Amino acid sequence: MSPLTLFQLAALILLAIGMYGLVWRKSLVGMLISVELMLNGAGLSIVAAAQLSGKEPALGQLGTLLVMGLAAAEATLVLAIVVVVSKRFKSIETDAVSELKG
Amino acid sequence: MAILAKVAFFFYTLIILAGAWWAVTAQSLVRALVGLIATLFAVAGMYLLLAAPLVAFMQLLIYVGAVSVLILLAIMLARAPAGGEEQDPRQPRQYVNALLVLCAPAFALSWVIIKHPPVSRLTPSELPAEALGKALMGPYSLAFELISVALLVAMAGAVLLAFEKRGKK
Numbered sequence: 001m002s003p004l005t006l007f008q009l010a011a012l013i014l015l016a017i018g019m020y021g022l023v024w025r026k027s028l029v030g031m032l033i034s035v036e037l038m039l040n041g042a043g044l045s046i047v048a049a050a051q052l053s054g055k056e057p058a059l060g061q062l063g064t065l066l067v068m069g070l071a072a073a074e075a076t077l078v079l080a081i082v083v084v085v086s087k088r089f090k091s092i093e094t095d096a097v098s099e100l101k102g
Numbered sequence: 103m104a105i106l107a108k109v110a111f112f113f114y115t116l117i118i119l120a121g122a123w124w125a126v127t128a129q130s131l132v133r134a135l136v137g138l139i140a141t142l143f144a145v146a147g148m149y150l151l152l153a154a155p156l157v158a159f160m161q162l163l164i165y166v167g168a169v170s171v172l173i174l175l176a177i178m179l180a181r182a183p184a185g186g187e188e189q190d191p192r193q194p195r196q197y198v199n200a201l202l203v204l205c206a207p208a209f210a211l212s213w214v215i216i217k218h219p220p221v222s223r224l225t226p227s228e229l230p231a232e233a234l235g236k237a238l239m240g241p242y243s244l245a246f247e248l249i250s251v252a253l254l255v256a257m258a259g260a261v262l263l264a265f266e267k268r269g270k271k
Contacts, residue, residue: 037122
């Protein structure tokens with residue numbers, strides 16, 4: 001297998017386990033951890049594709065830096081949401097928080 | 103050197119696999135966070151293997167340094183019950199959903215990747231940090247500015263959300 005295929009498979013591991021965690025976890029913080037795993041898989045895939053195909057290495061590396069910036073922004077917002085939810089519902093489990101019936 | 107790179111690659115892949123699995127299955131959220139941090143370190147090692155040292159150090163600074171501390175703060179502020187938050191039994195439907203979501207993309211995408219392997223070079227292209235900086239100031243400056251605005255808005259929104267009004271109980 002070529003190096004790019006191997007790196008893409010490693011990124012795929014991160015994506016699959018992250019999606020598994022997103023469905024499996026019950027608390028919001030556990031879901032946040034799973035989302036971070038998936039974002040890391042995306043970043044690894046972008047950098048591997050850019051560095052090993054030899055086409056636009058700068059674009060790939062900068063794209064991953066932007067993904068990291070967005071991940072930091074997303075983690076900040078989720079922290080605020082967790083604080084608000086735990087104040088209002090005294091729990092961060094998604095089953096306790098969901099109020100819509102149907 | 104090629105052998106050494108392969109050994110390093112499989113070492114990092116092993117850490118990624120173990121850390122990610124630990125991060126999604128650990129009962130206590132703090133232990134899950136430790137698994138996540140191990141995975142983040144291994145991904146930084148992958149970036150070094152790909153000859154992208156700047157991205158690797160940004161990974162260490164932003165993810166290991168900042169995001170994991172944010173998640174730790176979230177765990178603390180949520181005042182989770184002691185002894186693990188994820189101990190309640192799941193419904194059987196949730197087992198099925200989780201396994202389906204784990205297997206479906208893994209099999210489909212790995213089939214595509216192996217069946218149609220992308221054109222790959224044997225060694226990664228090396229780019230000096232100076233070229234990255236010039237690209238950031240030149241053709242990609244709009245994205246650079248937009249990410250700054252996005253970070254500012256996220257910070258302001260987080261403060262606004264978590265702000266407690268004075269006098270209101």
